[in-house]
Amino acid sequence: MPVPKGSTIDPARTRAAIVDAATPLLYERGLDGVGVAELCARLGVSRETLYRHFGTKGGLVQAVLQARSDRVHRWMAAAVTAAGADPADQLAAVFDALGEWYREPTFRGCAMVNAAAQHHDDPVRAITARHLDRYLDLLSGIAARAGAADPGALGRQLLMLVEGATVVATHHGAAAGTAEQAREAALALLAAASRPPG
Amino acid sequence: MPVPKGSTIDPARTRAAIVDAATPLLYERGLDGVGVAELCARLGVSRETLYRHFGTKGGLVQAVLQARSDRVHRWMAAAVTAAGADPADQLAAVFDALGEWYREPTFRGCAMVNAAAQHHDDPVRAITARHLDRYLDLLSGIAARAGAADPGALGRQLLMLVEGATVVATHHGAAAGTAEQAREAALALLAAASRPPG
DNA sequence: AGTGGATGGTACCGATCGGTTCGATCAGCG
DNA sequence: CGCTGATCGAACCGATCGGTACCATCCACT
DSSP: OOSOTTOSSOHHHHHHHHHHHHHHHHHHHOTTSSOHHHHHHHHTOOHHHHHHHHSSHHHHHHHHHHHHHHHHHHHHHHHHHHTOSOHHHHHHHHHHHHHHHHHSTTOOSOHHHHHHHHOOSHHHHHHHHHHHHHHHHHHHHHHHHTTOSSHHHHHHHHHHHHHHHHHHHHHHOSSSOHHHHHHHHHHHHHHHHHSOOO | OOSOTTOSSOHHHHHHHHHHHHHHHHHHHOTTSSOHHHHHHHHTOOHHHHHHHHSSHHHHHHHHHHHHHHHHHHHHHHHHHHTOSOHHHHHHHHHHHHHHHHHSTTOOSOHHHHHHHHOOSHHHHHHHHHHHHHHHHHHHHHHHHTTOSSHHHHHHHHHHHHHHHHHHHHHHOSSSOHHHHHHHHHHHHHHHHHSOOO
16 A cells, blocks of 8 residues: 555655755755755745645755765665675775765765754754764774774774865865775774784 | 055954954854844944955955964964974874864864855855865875875875864764874874885 | 045845745545 | 545745945044
């Protein structure tokens, strides 16, 4: 039964379509860079439908950010698991995936960082903070499997490389091998931390 | 002669005062988060004066960003020169300075990254790109003095740590020793690159 | 004292913003 | 068929936006 009881057209499908269509537009032009009018026009959706599903523009923004965070996380997790069991290979896979992202013509930096730079208020910050937390979990897990003495600290250092590489790639173009340099730095840190000190 | 020929009140002084007063406000609330009306009210400046000096709000934004970039660069350069001749000490001084910044209650992330996230258009991007370039020059110089095989590549890796640490500090609070972890990572990369491979 | 440029204060402009409302339309279920 | 609810399209609202115009004021130099 593709349609839930008591309704004719599936609202959940409409909602998902709106989120999917709004995501690239809000990412490219910025959360405040595109108004509701243009948003509805590009989405092929009436104003009333948008407000009935999300209540406010901020609600749509939160839904878009949450969906994007989930998507990025699934993408990264898939890249890691596809890299095999070696923690170094897994870490290299993370930065290779980032390199692919940087080379996409639509790349405009980390959507979470961009969003937080604009709306340093309420619920958006919660979403971006959770996004970074999930990233940290992924990297700390790699650090732990590599036998790092302090997986949490190494994970945070690796997270800095991930976000820093994204910032540098955003501002210095994708041509230079930003992802490759970040990967080498990450592997060097991982190797140093896996080796007992002294 | 504090006053230039042919004028009564020094316009340059007024302009500098406007830039100084607008800087923290635009940094805290975002470039688009504060309107011209409130801006003038907080600055104690009439609308006409602001537009005569900067032509448009974008002109004021560019002047503010340029001034902040200059100030940050002077601050970092001073921290480096005060650290002595050892490149490792100089690099540590950079991250210690960052740590002080992160702990300031007004810290809200890198103003250049925030600005670029909002206005990914022409002149703002030029200012932020030059800001990162100057940062890169500073770090590459340290890498070169440390005898790195590829000072440019190491400089970019260190730049990633600087910007990444700033992002993490912005989203994870200043409590955790973000700057210290970044400093250790940077020193580890510097030591590894100064040592001949193999 | 008088002159002229710099400023403050304020009203005003058109445009756009986010958000609301209303009626027509359309798809599915009984 | 008739009913119900999701949707569209467009008009509309108040607020705010960046920017302009006008005038009184004020300061510094002659």
